[in-house]
Amino acid sequence: SYELTQPPSVSVSPGQTARITCSGDALPKQYAYWYQQKPGQAPVLVIYKDSERPSGIPERFSGSSSGTTVTLTISGVQAEDEADYYCQSTDSSETWVFGGGTKLTVL
């Protein structure tokens, strides 16, 4: 079955840049999406179609794609950005797959 691979954790100090990667064989052909999830809350969409930002999401959130890897970048990280981040995509078989999630810690 199709898999997306994320690092389990990323740590940064406030004001620094956090980069979270997600790797998958089908990513060159399929869009990736990123969700932020804080404890006890439902996921929130922060990036769609690899690099687009939904309305209401701060500009410090951005996405990029290169080959089989997509990256979520948070510039000027703030304490409120501490959360779990999940990438999501499909292998075109009408099934949705998530990465294992990355816990972002703001030191």
Add this chain to the structure above:
Amino acid sequence: EVQLVESGGGLVQPGRSLRLSCRGSGFTFGDYVMTWFRQAPGKGLEWVGFIRSKAYGGTTEYAASVKGRFTISRDDSKSIAYLEMNSLKTEDTAVYYCATPYDPNYDAFDIWGQGTMVTVSS
């Protein structure tokens, strides 16, 4: 306000059944695909399945882990999607979320419910 609200979670014994509901409001429910996800305690997100709108046949797709045990249906007159879970296993213990790709520009799950907890235990 566009909103989804799940209900029906609780404690159930292994092998038994449970039906979850997802009620939508603030939008034309029947026009949208409704998708179920779950998250086991301390674990990541997992796609469970979805039901297309009637305009696209109202057909369903399921994850391999639940296929044959779970059934998704919808009653557009009530703006409710259902997740019927049969032959429940302890590994089905999770928070269950419904979600929908509301904004067509995003083509992503931008509307989520708050989730409902299902605990499968004897």
